Amino acid sequence: MRITAIHDIVVPIKSEIRNAYISFAEMTASAVAIHTDVIRDGKPVVGYGFNSNGRYAQSGLLRDRFIPRLLAAKPEAVVDETGENIDPFKAWKIMMSNEKPGGHGERSVAVGVLDMALWDIVAKVEQRPLYRVFADRYNSGAYDEKVYVYAAGGYYYPGKDIEGLLDEMQRYLDLGYSTVKIKIGGAPLADDCRRIEAVLRILKPGQLLAVDANARFDRSEALAYAEALNSYELKWYEEPCEVLDFEVHADVAKASKNPVATGENLFSLVDTRNLIRYGGLVKERDYIQVDPALSYGAVEYIRIQAMLKELGWSSRRCIPHGGHQMALQVAAGLGLHGNESYPGVFQPFGGFADGHPVVDGYVKLPDAPGIGIEKKQNLWEVFRGL
Amino acid sequence: MRITAIHDIVVPIKSEIRNAYISFAEMTASAVAIHTDVIRDGKPVVGYGFNSNGRYAQSGLLRDRFIPRLLAAKPEAVVDETGENIDPFKAWKIMMSNEKPGGHGERSVAVGVLDMALWDIVAKVEQRPLYRVFADRYNSGAYDEKVYVYAAGGYYYPGKDIEGLLDEMQRYLDLGYSTVKIKIGGAPLADDCRRIEAVLRILKPGQLLAVDANARFDRSEALAYAEALNSYELKWYEEPCEVLDFEVHADVAKASKNPVATGENLFSLVDTRNLIRYGGLVKERDYIQVDPALSYGAVEYIRIQAMLKELGWSSRRCIPHGGHQMALQVAAGLGLHGNESYPGVFQPFGGFADGHPVVDGYVKLPDAPGIGIEKKQNLWEVFRGL
Numbered sequence: 001m002r003i004t005a006i007h008d009i010v011v012p013i014k015s016e017i018r019n020a021y022i023s024f025a026e027m028t029a030s031a032v033a034i035h036t037d038v039i040r041d042g043k044p045v046v047g048y049g050f051n052s053n054g055r056y057a058q059s060g061l062l063r064d065r066f067i068p069r070l071l072a073a074k075p076e077a078v079v080d081e082t083g084e085n086i087d088p089f090k091a092w093k094i095m096m097s098n099e100k101p102g103g104h105g106e107r108s109v110a111v112g113v114l115d116m117a118l119w120d121i122v123a124k125v126e127q128r129p130l131y132r133v134f135a136d137r138y139n140s141g142a143y144d145e146k147v148y149v150y151a152a153g154g155y156y157y158p159g160k161d162i163e164g165l166l167d168e169m170q171r172y173l174d175l176g177y178s179t180v181k182i183k184i185g186g187a188p189l190a191d192d193c194r195r196i197e198a199v200l201r202i203l204k205p206g207q208l209l210a211v212d213a214n215a216r217f218d219r220s221e222a223l224a225y226a227e228a229l230n231s232y233e234l235k236w237y238e239e240p241c242e243v244l245d246f247e248v249h250a251d252v253a254k255a256s257k258n259p260v261a262t263g264e265n266l267f268s269l270v271d272t273r274n275l276i277r278y279g280g281l282v283k284e285r286d287y288i289q290v291d292p293a294l295s296y297g298a299v300e301y302i303r304i305q306a307m308l309k310e311l312g313w314s315s316r317r318c319i320p321h322g323g324h325q326m327a328l329q330v331a332a333g334l335g336l337h338g339n340e341s342y343p344g345v346f347q348p349f350g351g352f353a354d355g356h357p358v359v360d361g362y363v364k365l366p367d368a369p370g371i372g373i374e375k376k377q378n379l380w381e382v383f384r385g386l
Numbered sequence: 387m388r389i390t391a392i393h394d395i396v397v398p399i400k401s402e403i404r405n406a407y408i409s410f411a412e413m414t415a416s417a418v419a420i421h422t423d424v425i426r427d428g429k430p431v432v433g434y435g436f437n438s439n440g441r442y443a444q445s446g447l448l449r450d451r452f453i454p455r456l457l458a459a460k461p462e463a464v465v466d467e468t469g470e471n472i473d474p475f476k477a478w479k480i481m482m483s484n485e486k487p488g489g490h491g492e493r494s495v496a497v498g499v500l501d502m503a504l505w506d507i508v509a510k511v512e513q514r515p516l517y518r519v520f521a522d523r524y525n526s527g528a529y530d531e532k533v534y535v536y537a538a539g540g541y542y543y544p545g546k547d548i549e550g551l552l553d554e555m556q557r558y559l560d561l562g563y564s565t566v567k568i569k570i571g572g573a574p575l576a577d578d579c580r581r582i583e584a585v586l587r588i589l590k591p592g593q594l595l596a597v598d599a600n601a602r603f604d605r606s607e608a609l610a611y612a613e614a615l616n617s618y619e620l621k622w623y624e625e626p627c628e629v630l631d632f633e634v635h636a637d638v639a640k641a642s643k644n645p646v647a648t649g650e651n652l653f654s655l656v657d658t659r660n661l662i663r664y665g666g667l668v669k670e671r672d673y674i675q676v677d678p679a680l681s682y683g684a685v686e687y688i689r690i691q692a693m694l695k696e697l698g699w700s701s702r703r704c705i706p707h708g709g710h711q712m713a714l715q716v717a718a719g720l721g722l723h724g725n726e727s728y729p730g731v732f733q734p735f736g737g738f739a740d741g742h743p744v745v746d747g748y749v750k751l752p753d754a755p756g757i758g759i760e761k762k763q764n765l766w767e768v769f770r771g772l
Contacts, residue, residue, distance in 0.1 A: 022484045028450075054486055060446010061492065098408045100440055101601045102629040102651030105489025106447065215487045243488040244656040247663065265488030270630040277633065278664055
């Protein structure tokens with residue numbers, strides 16, 4: 001088999017939301033289609049990939065470096081030993097040729113977009129959902145029939161904060177989520193505590209609240225919040241501080257009774273390993289949120305899982321950022337803790353297959369071959385012309 | 387004052403050399419010109435910037451995000467309190483708006499290119515060399531009249547390795563360099579020792595050899611080389627291992643009698659701080675090689691210097707990667723240890739002002755306003771049409 005063409009476009013995923021760190025009004029994503037000459041169901045197999053929210057489209061890097069390298073590679077350099085399917089690890093090596101070590105940002109997104117499309121091809125050639133491929137190859141055949149997802153939101157509503165917040169949270173609970181997440185750090189600590197207490201009051205047994213500071217606190221703020229949050233039983237306390245300041249992470253992990261969650265802004269195995277080595281996280285309690293679509297794709301994520309295992313961490317401590325179908329496939333196939341979800345936000349990339357509602361906090365995956373992009377109508381509209 | 391236009395182009399800096407990690411045959415760099423409405427010598431001031439070697443041109447990120455943000459900013463958002471010059475720290479904040487924390491690669495290059503051009507403007511408006519601006523603002527007025535530079539090269543010569551290597555080293559010594567650097571790790575340890583010993587034999591008193599592994603060793607190789615290199619008195623042992631594997635750095639720093647040097651593949655304050663915190667480097671002995679042109683520019687480099695000072699490190703332990711005029715200005719103005727130099731390689735961006743030879747291992751800077759790009763003819767050819 002061979003790759004016959006690769007197309008990419010830039011798509012806005014703008015949203016009027018704003019976290020403690022950035023506005024998403026100008027946010028974009030890259031969408032790519034990798035065409036092959038393998039025929040399934042009478043048509044050539046095409047793989048689709050996109051990037052997760054929070055980092056921008058990467059058309060420059062895709063067109064200058066990563067797409068040309070894939071297209072210039074000899075077919076045997078990117079296919080497996082059968083010659084009938086892509087080997088994403090070999091393709092990854094081609095894409096990363098002549099790339100120096102270090103500097104894991106932006107290019108990790110570009111490679112992640114292409115990696116997603118390559119895995120979509122792999123599963124489509126095998127004519128099964130991608131999570132089954134992951135399970136067979138990297139998880140001894142085990143997979144989760146349904147994946148735990150939580151509803152991320154809880155932004156600030158100027159003027160009617162508590163009321164607006166509770167309306168939003170109730171909407172998520174009514175949708176079937178059992179865990180909801182709100183932002184903190186955009187208001188004084190006392191106000192945030194009032195917001196947290198208000199949400200906790202509407203939760204029923206079995207329902208949980210997580211809070212997310214989006215890396216905005218300095219050491220003393222992060223610790224003051226940790227202490228204050230110890231009064232509540234939370235699902236987790238997310239991104240308490242500068243994402244690469246492992247010293248503060250370690251202080252927070254020590255001060256916090258609640259689980260600590262972080263990792264959406266780490267984009268490589270080596271950065272994640274540094275978090276584990278130096279961040280003081282507790283492997284029986286805390287969560288790693290690395291997003292495979294932003295972090296050199298599933299190839300690197302599979303390596304990250306091996307690294308975590310070596311350091312004594314279970315895959316069940318991982319719950320990727322992003323709220324997209326690729327991370328859901330990874331979560332089901334590699335046996336993660338679960339996956340993020342942003343109900344109705346970051347469209348069309350956010351969210352899962354149509355007709356698969358969240359039930360009691362879990363979502364099922366479609367039986368369609370590949371990632372399931374064709375099974376989410378508004379996302380398929382982006383790709384069908386590619 | 388205001389910015390009136392920003393232009394960028396992509397320029398090949400290809401070279402037939404190959405280090406232990408990548409080939410430079412496809413290497414490119416971005417060159418930018420920032421036009422202003424300030425008149426000096428009868429013409430509007432234009433600032434020029436480019437990126438250092440080893441990372442690629444960044445036209446995608448420049449055009450999608452960083453140039454539009456600068457152009458969209460209100461003039462008062464990027465000028466200093468006099469209104470008559472750029473404030474690069476304010477401009478930096480504009481460029482980094484809506485950028486999430488973490489992921490310090492690629493965009494650090496794009497911002498570094500623009501930061502260089504902004505500082506070129508600052509010094510041209512003040513009508514003095516940039517190092518004098520740095521000295522007055524960030525070094526209590528102190529600066530170095532001449533900067534220590536070393537000649538980096540020493541690649542492998544298939545077929546006639548020792549002979550070719552010695553010819554190259556002798557050429558550097560004849561050019562006036564007192565320190566030369568060769569690659570290691572591309573041959574077995576015993577062969578590398580023979581290469582090192584051959585070079586040491588042609589050095590005269592006061593002349594030194596540094597060796598560079600370009601991050602290719604695993605832990606055991608890095609330690610085996612450290613032990614073997616302990617037999618020689620070297621200027622330093624550079625990039626012994628994976629650039630973000632601080633555990634191995636710490637092991638090497640402990641095992642090595644020679645100074646350890648690293649940092650060219652760290653691109654932010656927080657990554658550099660992690661090296662200092664966890665890398666086990668010795669502040670009286672080792673060297674930090676962060677390249678300002680790849681690492682969010684001089685604004686971030688000035689912050690890095692403040693961080694190093696706080697952690698007890700002197701600016702004299704810093705010797706930037708890259709061999710370009712911007713790093714030379716930074717070295718002279720902030721009182722660094724010195725600067726890299728690649729005689730004749732990575733043209734037209736590598737190297738210093740024409741007519742400024744290296745004498746006894748030191749080079750002087752031109753008196754021209756700004757960075758001195760106009761004083762290097764082959765580099766000026768790139769920019770004069772921009």
